[in-house]
Amino acid sequence: MSTFRRFLIGDFAGSFGAQLSLIAVPTYAIEVMGMSVGGVSLIYLSQWLPPFLFGLAAGHFADRQGATRLMVAADLAAAAVAAVLVVGMLRRGLTTAALYPLLITAATAGCFYAVAAATIIPDVLPPPRRHQANARLAVSRAAAEATGQLVCSRLIGLAAGAGAVAADGVLRLVRAAVILRLSPGGLKAEAPPQGTGQRDTPGVFLLLLRERPILLQFLAAQGISSFAGAFIVAFFLVYAYRVLMVSPAQISLMLACGHIASTLGAMLSPRLTRAHGLWAMTRLFLCVSVAATWLLVVARFGPPVPLLLGYEALFSFSFAVFSVGLTTMRQNITPATLQGRAASMVSVFGYFAMISGSVMASLTTLSPERGVVVGCVLSTLSVLTVWAGATGRKEGEAVMAAELSQSD
Template identity: 25%
Template sequence: MAGVFGHPGYSRFWAADTVSTFGTYVTTVALPIVAIVTLRATDAQVGLINGARWLPYLLFGLLAGVVADRYRRRPILVATDVARAALLALIAALALTGMLNIPALMLLVAVFGVLSLLYEAAHQSYLPRLVPPAALTPANARMEQSASLAQTTGPFLGGSLVAAVGAPLAMVVDAVSYLVSGLLLATIRRDEPAPRPGRRHLGRELREGLSWVYRHPVLAPYAVTLHARFLFASVASTAFTLFVVRGLDPRLAPDRAAFGLGVVLAVGGVGAVVGNSLSHRVGRWGAGRAIVLERVVEPLGWTLMALAATGTAGWVMVGAAQFVVWLALGVSGPNEMGYRQAVTPDRLQGRMNGTIRSLNWGMLTIGAPVGGLLAEQIGYRPAIGLAVVGMAVAATVAVLSPLHHARHPEPAPEPAPEPAGRN
């Protein structure tokens, strides 16, 4: 697996992704605390703020895929990284000066979502230009291992920073990480194909991307069950964050509970690291089996969270639950990305990723507000329980579909040696 770093440009691509991912987990803890503590948002308002982050994926996800296929991808990555750094710095400044309110935060978070949408459509489509198809699974595994390592330390760092200096200043760390990521990506020296010349028809390009995903015998059930997984996981995760900050340990103030949230998410990161280390081995059974395994195991972890006690025992239970959920996601992630990148032609990479991600993350636009509303109306545990039922239905569909037959492409055979010449 170490051989993937021998491909030109991959090391800097990996380093940029690793740096920005570390920072992102700081904001994962800090942003809800800005809403809950600084702006005194209700449960429903927290859900709406979370939903605003993902609304652009639902509205513009398909267009982002077209952009990633029409234009060179590295400049998109650099520009969106720098812009996101500036936007996070602006949110922090407004919060520190008392000029931030809930509508303004929702607007800024939505703009951040547009930038992230463009970045991710280009990011997932750029990797196949750096490594060959047979190396995509280990290349994705390396990146997910780094992301998992970031998850083990980023939330802990985020919780510690929030407790020490406050949520707004903690978000500045993420702003710096995006700036560093953009600078690293700008230094990659790898030629990209020039955009295709001539007139292009937007509607035809959109239909082509949709058709490739939803008429493919394996990508179709994969995408549909993944969309459902994102919908119900967003309901559960919104209720879970509120549960940990407000209901798991009534002895703690919300800003102190944020430190505990960071620790719990870090335990999930340990599970993801373990899962990533096993992903290549499990993938030998078939990419589809690794994906189906995740669909089945994840609702079990969320069930444990819904059943968590309060106080110290509750912290242990939610930590164990996070470990189980992220262990399953860690096993599946590299296999998912490696498979779908390998079976998709380069000219469709942006639209394939944009199509799948637009509805994946667009589901958060629906699920996050629903999760906040359910938490407010029926309680944190019942809201998580309802989400578990939905995940279980999606898992059943995945088990019964052709998805479990998916296999990674075989590595290209070594060229035959040249015959020895006659003396």
């Protein structure tokens, strides 16, 4: 079995398990601990803060200490947290003071795993095979999320959710065992950009951005998209329920449609870009995803349900194509010795954008209609970042030409 297939199997198991805890823990906090809405919000905040605070450190360790050891250590830590949670849940002795530190520890472990995992594909596969591998990984994680939600609905009643958390811990150990058998790809002999040397400071990434302006453009585009997405989400449910008068059942249908479309987008991404080029199609589908957000505004003046379904399907499909293409582009233009730090910078920037978008939305006094419009305008700005700059266009075309030549 190839290294990538082993990694894919292990990643599916761990992602499946993480989905179980993601649902079971907040449910336990509400039903057993009697936690308020504010307390549940802090649970989700505890999942966002560690990647933002420790992402750069995770990238440094992934580049210097090796991804495999870091991923195994992270899974062992997450499994230990799951065991402590299960004991507390079974004894009904889990307190708020204990819950938040445990969740922050688990999220920190997840952050280190995610950054280290981002270096596996560029380490074991050459550029021509990375796009297909990234697409398969995206589909695998989407399948793990969907099946995890389905199974958790059956396990949630087992010992007040402790059964689901216990299953998560076991699956983390399974993933650690699989990851231990990975063989390094040996592609890290590539030299870093000139002038970076072996320094372990954030300046090494800034030097990379200076030599790779295309990476800066896509990093900005992803950050603006994440900020705008978080801003829109803050207004969306109120906008849908109170302004468009959409029912909860219709919202569920829309989200299911988006999930299917996102999976299809990831599956078809390599085929779409093979004919027209990675660089061109990544930019094109970013534009399509931004155009799709404006259907939210149009829904105010037309039949809301069909337009919202169209928005969710078109946006999810096109953004999945864009995301897989963006990941592949970043891997191909980043030296192998800096893959971890590049992935961590993208992660940190993305989480910062999401947190900022949510906070900005909470501080505004805009109506739901105006909030959605402002979010769409902000989303449109992301298009400008990847269409501006002659240097970026030339480098993008060069990357695409290099891929094609290596494929041949």
